[in-house]
Amino acid sequence: MIADGHYEDIAESALKVAGKDSDYAEVYLEDDSAFSFAIEQGMLNGSASAKKLGMRIRLIRDGCLYTISTNRVDKGSIKELVSRFRIFKGKKTSLSDEKRVNADYTVKEKKSVDDESMLKSLLEIDKLMSSIKYIAFRGVYGGYDLSSTYFANTEGSVVRSRIPIVNAFVNFIVKDKDTRQRFMQFGGSGGYEVFKVSDIEKRISEEAKNIHSLLEKGRELSSTELSKIRNVVISPEISGIAVHESVGHPNEADRVFGREAAQAGESYINKDNLGMRIGSDAVTIIDDPTIKNSYGYFEYDDEGVKARPKVIVDKGIQNELLVNREFAYDMGIKSNASARSSAYLYEPIVRMSNTYLKPGSSSLDELIEEAGNGIYIKSFTEWNIDDTRSFARYQGNEAYIIRRGSIEEPVKNYKLEVKTLDFWKAVSAVGKDFALYLGECGKGEPMQGVPVTMGGGSALLKFG
Amino acid sequence: MRGDAEMIVRLAEKDFDEAVANVHNYSTTYVKIANSKIDSVVEIHDASADLFLSSKKRVFFTNIEKLNKDEVLSRIKKAGRAINSIKPKEDYFGIAEGNFKYARSSYDKKLINYSNDIAIKIAEDAISGAMKSGADKIAGMVSVGSIKSQLATSKGISNESSSSFIRLSLRAFRGNIPFQSIIAAKSLNKINAEKFGSDVGRFPSEVREKKRLSGGTYDIIYMPQPAGLLLENVNSMACIGSIENGSYLANRIGKEVANEGLSIYDDGLLAEGINSSPYDAEGYPTQRTPIIKDGILRSYLHNFSTAKKYKTKSTGNAGLVMPSPNTMVLEHKEKLKDLETLISETRKGILITNTWYTRFSNYLTGEFSTVPRDMAVYIENGELKFAIGSTESSFVGIRISDNMLRMLKSITTTAGSTVQTSSWDAGNDYYFVPNVFVEKVKVTTA
Numbered sequence: 058m059i060a061d062g063h064y065e066d067i068a069e070s071a072l073k074v075a076g077k078d079s080d081y082a083e084v085y086l087e088d089d090s091a092f093s094f095a096i097e098q099g100m101l102n103g104s105a106s107a108k109k110l111g112m113r114i115r116l117i118r119d120g121c122l123y124t125i126s127t128n129r130v131d132k133g134s135i136k137e138l139v140s141r142f143r144i145f146k147g148k149k150t151s152l153s154d155e156k157r158v159n160a161d162y163t164v165k166e167k168k169s170v171d172d173e174s175m176l177k178s179l180l181e182i183d184k185l186m187s188s189i190k191y192i193a194f195r196g197v198y199g200g201y202d203l204s205s206t207y208f209a210n211t212e213g214s215v216v217r218s219r220i221p222i223v224n225a226f227v228n229f230i231v232k233d234k235d236t237r238q239r240f241m242q243f244g245g246s247g248g249y250e251v252f253k254v255s256d257i258e259k260r261i262s263e264e265a266k267n268i269h270s271l272l273e274k275g276r277e278l279s280s281t282e283l284s285k286i287r288n289v290v291i292s293p294e295i296s297g298i299a300v301h302e303s304v305g306h307p308n309e310a311d312r313v314f315g316r317e318a319a320q321a322g323e324s325y326i327n328k329d330n331l332g333m334r335i336g337s338d339a340v341t342i343i344d345d346p347t348i349k350n351s352y353g354y355f356e357y358d359d360e361g362v363k364a365r366p367k368v369i370v371d372k373g374i375q376n377e378l379l380v381n382r383e384f385a386y387d388m389g390i391k392s393n394a395s396a397r398s399s400a401y402l403y404e405p406i407v408r409m410s411n412t413y414l415k416p417g418s419s420s421l422d423e424l425i426e427e428a429g430n431g432i433y434i435k436s437f438t439e440w441n442i443d444d445t446r447s448f449a450r451y452q453g454n455e456a457y458i459i460r461r462g463s464i465e466e467p468v469k470n471y472k473l474e475v476k477t478l479d480f481w482k483a484v485s486a487v488g489k490d491f492a493l494y495l496g497e498c499g500k501g502e503p504m505q506g507v508p509v510t511m512g513g514g515s516a517l518l519k520f521g
Numbered sequence: 522m523r524g525d526a527e528m529i530v531r532l533a534e535k536d537f538d539e540a541v542a543n544v545h546n547y548s549t550t551y552v553k554i555a556n557s558k559i560d561s562v563v564e565i566h567d568a569s570a571d572l573f574l575s576s577k578k579r580v581f582f583t584n585i586e587k588l589n590k591d592e593v594l595s596r597i598k599k600a601g602r603a604i605n606s607i608k609p610k611e612d613y614f615g616i617a618e619g620n621f622k623y624a625r626s627s628y629d630k631k632l633i634n635y636s637n638d639i640a641i642k643i644a645e646d647a648i649s650g651a652m653k654s655g656a657d658k659i660a661g662m663v664s665v666g667s668i669k670s671q672l673a674t675s676k677g678i679s680n681e682s683s684s685s686f687i688r689l690s691l692r693a694f695r696g697n698i699p700f701q702s703i704i705a706a707k708s709l710n711k712i713n714a715e716k717f718g719s720d721v722g723r724f725p726s727e728v729r730e731k732k733r734l735s736g737g738t739y740d741i742i743y744m745p746q747p748a749g750l751l752l753e754n755v756n757s758m759a760c761i762g763s764i765e766n767g768s769y770l771a772n773r774i775g776k777e778v779a780n781e782g783l784s785i786y787d788d789g790l791l792a793e794g795i796n797s798s799p800y801d802a803e804g805y806p807t808q809r810t811p812i813i814k815d816g817i818l819r820s821y822l823h824n825f826s827t828a829k830k831y832k833t834k835s836t837g838n839a840g841l842v843m844p845s846p847n848t849m850v851l852e853h854k855e856k857l858k859d860l861e862t863l864i865s866e867t868r869k870g871i872l873i874t875n876t877w878y879t880r881f882s883n884y885l886t887g888e889f890s891t892v893p894r895d896m897a898v899y900i901e902n903g904e905l906k907f908a909i910g911s912t913e914s915s916f917v918g919i920r921i922s923d924n925m926l927r928m929l930k931s932i933t934t935t936a937g938s939t940v941q942t943s944s945w946d947a948g949n950d951y952y953f954v955p956n957v958f959v960e961k962v963k964v965t966t967a
Contacts, residue, residue, distance in 0.1 A: 092603075095842075097766060101608045103842050105582035106600070111567070122561040128568060128586050138566065143637045145552075146645070147559030173606050194767050230767050236885045238767065316555045318660035319692040319701065320945055322877075322894070325914040404563050441878030444699075444894045447915040448967050452882055470882070474920065476912055476967045502551065502662050502690075503565075504948050 064088070064130055065207050068112060071135040075116045076211040081152060082116040083210035085359060086130070087401035092172045093200030096183045105200075106172070111401040118142060120149030122383070124404045153385035153392050155362050157212055162356045163219040166248025170201045170223050178254050179225060185258045186229055191269045193232035199225030199244075206401075214361040222508060223252045224352065224495065231265055233272035235469075238438070239264060239454060242495040246354040264436070267455050267467075275467035288431030289473060289483075289518045290424050290459065293492040295434050295451055296414040297511035301496070303477040304335065304342050305412040305511075307446040308369045308377075309395075309500075310384035312407075321500040322444040325477065326375060333375050336481030339417060339516075342370040344379060346394070346410035352495045353410035353509040358394040360405060367393050369412075373481070381407050399505035406501050414513025417487030424488055424517040426462040432471055433457045433464050450474040480518065488515030525588045526673035529570055532593055534675040536601045539616050541573040541674045541803055541841060544588070549666030550637050552644040554691070557652060557659045559644050562637060573803075573841045574600055575616070578609035580842060614829035616803045616841065618676040623799035623806050624790055629708040632685035633667045640665040643714040647691055650718025655726055656693035659718070664688040670798075678804035686795045687712050688943065692895070695725040698908050699895045699916055701875050703746060703943050705795050705951055724874075728898050731910035734919060736965040740870035741921070742863055742900070742936075742958050747876040749952030750944040751891065753849040754925065756787050758884065759812045759820070761827045762843035769887035769925055773818045779929035781816040782854035788953075789837055789847035793941060795951045796848050800837070807837035807847060813929070815854075822846060849952040855934035860956050863936035865903040871964065872898040872905065876921070877946050887925030893917040911966040922963045931960040 068084045075082035088110045095103035111128035114135070125138045179197045186195040201223045208216040224244025231237045241260065245251030278286075291299070307324035311317050314328070326333065336342075345366035346355045356364055360382050368376050380388065381396035384407065397408035425433060435455040442449040453471040457464045473480075493510035500507075526542040533540035546568040553560040570585045574597075581604045585596050632639075644663045651659040665687050673679045685707055692701040702721050706712050743751065758768040770778065779785070789807025791797050801807055803825055811819045823831065824839035838844035857863050864872065875895035882888045897909045897917045912918025935955040943951045 094607075100610055100612065102610060103582065104580065104603065104607050105584075106603060107584040108596075109569075109584070109586060111586075124561070124563040125566075126564070127566040129566065138564070141564060141637055143562070143641060145559045145562065145641050148555070148561070150561065172603060176607065196766060228766075230885065236767075236883060238883060238885070314556075315658070315660065316553075316560060318555060318658075318694075318699075319662060319690055402565050402567065404561070439880040439882035439888075439890055441880050441890060441892045441920070443892050443912070443915045443917065444877075445915055448892075448912040448918050448920075450890065450920060474965060474967055479967070502553075502664075502945065503549075504945075 064110065067130055067132060067135070068207055068209060070132050071112060071114055072209055072211065074136050074139050075114045079116040079118045081211055082114065083208065085113040085401055086207040087111060088205045089202065091200060091202040092175070093198070094176050094179055095198045096179055097196045098194065099183055099187055113401045114139065115404070116142070117150055119144055121145055121147070122150040126402045150383055151386045152382035153390070155382060155392055158214045158216060158357065158361055158363060160357055161217040164221055164246045164354065166221055168249035170248050175199060175201055178252070181254050182225070182227065182257055186261060189262065189265050191231050191233060192229050192265055194230040196228040197225060208359070208361050210361060216357045216361045218357065220246050220354065221248065222246050222352070223248065225252070227261060229265065231268045231272060233269060235272045237268045237272060237454065239268060244495060245350045245352050247350045251350050271455060271467040271469060275469040277469045278471065286432055287520050288428040288459070290428050290431065290433045291516050291518065292435045293490060293512045293515055294436050294494055296513040296516055297494045298437055298440055298451060299449070299480060300342055300412050300414050300513060301409065301509070301511035302442045303446050303449050303480065304370060305344060305409045308375070308379055309407045310378045310380040313378060314384060314387065317500065320502045325445045325447045331375060334373055335370050335375050335478060336373040337484045338372045339484045339487050340370055340373045340481050341368065341415035342412065343368055343415055344409050344412045348411045351411045351493065351510050355410065358396045359398050360392065360396040362392045362394040364394040379407050379409065381405065397507050399507045403501065403503065403505045408500065408507050409498060409509050411493060411510040413493060413511065414487060414516060416489050416491045416514035419486045419488050421488055421490060421515050424486060424515055425459055425464055427486060428459050428517055429462055431459045432468065433459050434471065434473065447477050449477060479520070483518040483520050484516050485519045486517045490515050525570065526671040527679055528590065529572060529585070529593050530673045530675055533572065533574055533597050536597060537574045537576045539575040539675050541616055542672070543571045543802060544671045545569060545668060547666060547668040549664055550640045552640045552663040554644055554648060554659060554661040557648060559641065564637065574604065575613065576604050578611065578613050579604045579607050580610050580613055612830050614826040616674055616676060617678070617805040617825040617835065621804065621806050623680065626682040626684060626799050627707060627792060628683045628685040631709050632665060633683060635665055635667065639709070643687070643689060643712065646714035647689060647718035650715035651691060651693050651722030654719040654722035656695060656722035658694040659691060659722065661689070661691040672800065672804055674804050680800055680804060682798060689714060689717060690945065691718060691721040693722045693725060695729070697916060698725045698731065700725040701895045705941050705943060707793055707795065711793070725896055728905050728908045730907045732907040733911045734899055734909045734966070738961050739964050740867055740958065740960050741962045742867065742870060742872045742956055744874050744956055745940050745954045746942045746944055747873050748851070748957035749849065749942055749954040750876060750947055751879060752785065752851055752954065753947070753950060753952050755785050755812060756822070756846035756849045760822045760838065760844045760846060761831065764821055767885050769885060770818060776818055777816050778818045778926060779813050779816045780932045783813060783816055783929065783932050784811060784852045785813040786811055786850040787822055787836065787838065787847050788850045791848055791953065794848045795941070801839040803839040803841055805835045805837050805839060810836040851954045851957070853932065853935040857934060857936035859937045863934070863956055863958055864900055864905060867900045868902060870900040871909065872900060889925065890920055890922045892920055919964050919966045922965060928959055932957055933960055934958045
């Protein structure tokens with residue numbers, strides 16, 4: 058799959074060098090080509106291309122887990138780097154037994170992407186934004202990345218992949234008496250079939266119009282009004298950020314068992330409360346890397362394990378942690394293929410992919426009607442969460458009053474500040490609508506940002 | 522390696538008006554600490570060249586990994602084809618030119634070709650220090666590394682520099698009260714890992730009782746790590762790209778934006794600064810730039826081109842298309858001796874030891890909130906009363922909501938010496954900050 062077979066030969070040789078005297082070794086070779094553009098206020102402020110080829114070697118010797126990465130992909134350099142290995146007193150790492158695989162998969166682009174056409178598309182989006190009079194600042198940042206990888210380990214597994222990703226990030230400021238910023242991301246794995254300019258323009262137009270209306274007509278609620286709010290309807294965008302931050306992350310095994318304690322943090326889940334109730338019976342949350350053309354797509358993880366959907370929460374009950382081979386071994390189970398690295402440079406760690414709240418059977422209208430009086434949060438701006446993911450805030454960008462079962466006037470700066478378990482236990486119904494939103498998820502040290510999506514159905518939350 | 526950068530520029534200037542080649546060769550070893558043990562070791566080695574090219578106001582970046590002539594020529598030809606298809610950047614005014622004098626860069630020779638034994642020993646010492654001081658659990662990361670850099674430009678600039686660094690991040694737990702701190706230095710002899718481990722391990726022991734705190738308005742003492750993480754945003758928002766794109770500092774030059782005692786600098790020349798360098802990404806000498814001086818907004822941060830656009834001088838902050846900050850330094854006219862003195866003078870406040878997830882709802886107005894991540898302690902009448910535990914299963918369970926301009930005006934004093942620190946969220950950014958006192962901050966809880 059990697060254009061020059063010469064590098065696979067070096068990888069195989071590296072595997073022999075690393076595997077000698079080791080309990081386990083693997084090599085991961087990545088050939089990555091990318092281009093990107095930055096357009097601000099109609100000006101092409103940045104154009105860039107990059108081509109990277111490098112190798113990561115991971116080995117376990119006397120229980121010591123050791124990862125080396127380099128872009129000096131030649132036999133001499135590899136041998137020299139492997140010789141830097143040192144035994145240390147510490148954790149004795151072992152990996153779960155997994156099925157040997159020999160796989161080769163590729164994401165085909167139905168409509169191919171090149172730099173000229175990508176720039177043209179981004180300029181079209183910029184032009185659309187320039188025509189919206191109340192947009193005071195606009196920025197479009199987009200590009201294409203083609204990653205081809207070769208994975209092999211001393212257990213005989215070999216996986217080759219080829220995944221193209223196209224995506225764009227849009228930032229605009231709507232100005233009236235007040236200002237609002239909006240950040241949006243579009244794209245997926247594949248070609249132009251996952252990057253439809255007309256759809257992007259439609260969403261930008263609608264959102265800009267709604268935000269302008271919010272600035273013109275919106276008001277902040279008084280503390281008395283806020284204290285009376287019991288029912289909140291959230292859109293798939295809010296479901297998504299809540300699913301990702303307050304359920305996906307705390308179900309990552311490396312957080313649960315303390316490996317990320319000084320980095321991405323810990324979890325309200327621990328070895329003693331596995332299987333705890335997280336939400337109501339209406340809440341089922343799934344992480345699925347195998348969604349075709351998604352931004353978080355993969356068929357095999359970065360340890361060569363076959364990917365599958367994982368039901369993290371099943372009808373409100375914590376069901377399955379996200380695990381890699383290390384934590385699968387520690388727990389006495391099989392890996393569920395959650396090991397990812399953002400590039401060959403970094404170690405593969407436990408990550409999410411496409412995480413969502415499983416849709417239910419209600420329409421949005423039915424959720425609003427059922428809410429009666431309350432708030433509908435359609436999109437968010439500021440959000441954050443604590444170390445164990447127990448306590449989050451989601452501030453509405455677009456939010457509306459629900460009165461007598463109807464969506465009415467816009468509300469400014471509504472903040473849903475809530476304990477995680479209270480949030481998910483309040484879910485009384487989930488909508489049949491479904492949408493996934495793109496994001497870059499950061500974790501590890503050095504920080505690794507991996508492409509993910511998050512979303513699901515709308516939901517009605519009833520707070521007692 | 523100097524020859525590599527010059528060779529790239531020589532080849533590129535045949536086809537382009539301007540070329541800048543930055544060649545980097547870096548090595549870093551990361552020793553991860555988890556559950557009071559060394560967990561694993563990661564080594565990263567990377568060598569490549571960043572190449573900036575311009576032709577008739579069209580600008581283009583590319584990255585070259587194989588630094589042989591054929592590969593470089595191939596990439597330059599490809600860039601030539603790409604640049605012809607893009608639009609001119611009308612507000613681009615060229616790369617730095619001039620006869621510059623540079624400060625000397627400093628580094629630790631022992632770290633230029635370091636062995637992994639050094640990083641492993643630091644981790645062992647840090648764990649030992651923390652556990653001996655009574656921590657129940659310790660986690661962290663030791664990073665040791667070196668960077669060799671070379672820069673050449675088509676305006677005749679050619680430079681080489683080396684740098685080295687050690688970063689030690691530790692998080693100690695006593696029960697469910699964690700405390701995290703980070704130290705960093707360029708030289709091995711500036712880090713005493715056992716003592717730092719002991720200091721971090723001891724810190725949470727001062728307050729063992731945990732209680733709920735109601736939301737309200739409190740004075741806040743930010744220790745250097747959270748103070749730096751919050752206030753380095755000033756340097757980012759002072760970059761001219763941010764000013765053009767939406768910043769709470771826009772249109773405020775010459776105006777009072779902070780407490781009259783407060784000064785915030787961007788400094789590329791700090792002797793111990795991990796990110797210090799004698800020159801920026803286009804070879805312009807770095808400097809110490811007052812962004813806020815005695816409460817007044819004095820300067821935005823520029824590269825050579827943006828400085829020309831705004832008829833001013835470069836501040837040595839290239840980024841070639843858009844400037845970027847060097848290192849934030851915070852100073853205040855009001856300085857108390859140490860943290861203990863500041864605590865003793867606080868009537869009703871909170872000691873914040875670490876925050877994360879600082880998120881802005883509006884960069885134009887500066888509204889943000891941030892979440893205390895590690896031990897936060899309620900202070901009453903000059904005494905530490907209890908560790909805050911306001912939400913079940915959360916380590917702290919409170920949130921701070923503020924506005925950057927309000928915060929800057931409410932920093933009435935600082936305490937203790939300035940330290941170089943960072944944060945997990947900040948990645949490779951470092952700042953030099955003392956303990957910072959902010960009056961009347963809104964705190965919420967669930």
